[in-house]
Amino acid sequence: MPHLVPYLPDDAPFSAEQRAWLNGFFAGWSTRARSGDGAALYPPPGGDGQPPAGDGQARGWPVPADPPPPHYSRTHPFPARLRTNRPLNAAGSAKDVRHLEIDLDGSGLTYEAGDALGVIPQNCPAYVENLIDALGWRGDEPVVIDGASMPLREALQTRLTITQPPRALLDAYAERSNDDALTHLLEDRQTLHDFLRGRDVLDLVLRYPAVRFEPQSFVDLLRPLQHRLYSISSSPRAHPGEVHLTVGCVRYEAHGRLRKGVCSTFLAERCAPEDPLPVFVHPNTTFRLPADTDTPIIMIGPGTGIAPFRGFLYERRATGARGKNWLIFGDQHAATDFLYRDELEGFLQDGTLDRLDLAWSRDGAEKVYVQHRLREHARTLFDWLEDGAVLYVCGDAARMARDVDAALHDVLRTAGALSEEAAAAYVTQLKQARRYLRDVY
Ligand SMILES: Cc1cc2nc3c(=O)[nH]c(=O)nc-3n(C[C@H](O)[C@H](O)[C@H](O)COP(=O)(O)OP(=O)(O)OC[C@H]3O[C@@H](n4cnc5c(N)ncnc54)[C@H](O)[C@@H]3O)c2cc1C
């Protein structure tokens, strides 16, 4: 089956331990989470990091005055708070990118600039209601998920993937509908991939109203809801106790209906400041600032690809790094999509940023992308690389990262006067020396 959300594994990522913990985690979510007593819903995990319970002092064990914080992780996410949710695009933009600030106070979570934050989202309640209606149910039917009984509505909102239909559900519909067209679709990978693009579980249910399931047998065919990762756009030194994200909302029209990305719109539209937001830190040890703070860095990050570089710049400023910093950013229009404009201009003014090059793809007759700036400034780029700069790329994996890579080879051929083979060897060497690092999605 085609992989429609390529950055998340197809199969359920939850261990038995996580399933058990999540059962407790989500218990009573809908009724209690907004009561302001969210913290009580999320007891810290036991196990590692917890002091021995009870009579440690009497047994002569050292008892710390302040017990160490529990180890929050993917299997035990921290119930954080979303403190700030601010649009970064001006009115009239085709994009909706949000600057989010999440309070990690009391979590004991630490991160380095370049790491990502894992977020466990919830599905859109309006979509869940439409799905329940289409299935002809009420929503309060009890179902069992990972051994825990809960109302169907809660399971669909907080526990299950209800966007892309999984293979098991498609097979069940093919069998129960006796629809040869669907059976045929399932036989060919590409045809199925094309059919599924922009379609969700509700589409399937609406397409076959005569096909009936029991609630439990239906949910048994769905996959667990999965976390999403976001590059952290803050610096632990400049922003202690908090983590910032730069999230592009996924919204698109397909087959006559507005579709919403689960996690990006959960964060942007549905997560209230008083709601516990389950998060964990996902270390990204291959995308870090150079240990030697004198090393120059070149950051290429169009669109939301700017996220880790905002964190890098705050970090370099906070550590007093003397290495030069060059950012190449781009998006559709300067007037509406210049993300973090004030902050970047501030970094230029205070000397944190040595260069800022911009590429606005839709402001002129011709598209201008970040790789055009690389080619334009080939000589400077080559000089920085010769001076030992680390080159970072973040953002779209499908097209941008590939085209930037091609531009890098061109730069080495033109400004570096290298043959095609020598340019390829230069790039290989950069990679081996961890001086060409990519965080693309
Ligand atoms: C390491 C890492 C770092 C990341 N950092 C960031 C970041 O800093 N900022 C950020 O915004 N994102 C980032 N992402 C992406 C992020 O994890 C999510 O994938 C993204 O927010 C979408 O998730 P969602 O739940 O909102 O959408 P989903 O519900 O997962 O839906 C997305 C899916 O919708 C489908 N789709 C989207 N558009 C269309 C369309 N026009 N037509 C048909 N189908 C379509 C595609 O199948 C797509 O995969 C990062 C990803 C990784 C792996």
Ligand SMILES: NC(=O)c1ccc[n+]([C@@H]2O[C@H](COP(=O)([O-])OP(=O)(O)OC[C@H]3O[C@@H](n4cnc5c(N)ncnc54)[C@H](OP(=O)(O)O)[C@@H]3O)[C@@H](O)[C@H]2O)c1
């Ligand atoms: N997997 C997911 O669910 C998911 C979710 C969100 C984002 N993403 C990926 O993350 C990317 C970032 O999204 P975003 O909205 O922040 O930015 P984006 O779509 O990458 O757009 C940022 C800028 O890059 C330009 N661009 C387009 N193609 C390019 C190319 N081949 N080379 C260089 N620049 C190019 C865009 O121009 P034009 O728009 O004018 O072409 C725009 O000016 C998306 O493209 C998407 O692939 C994935």
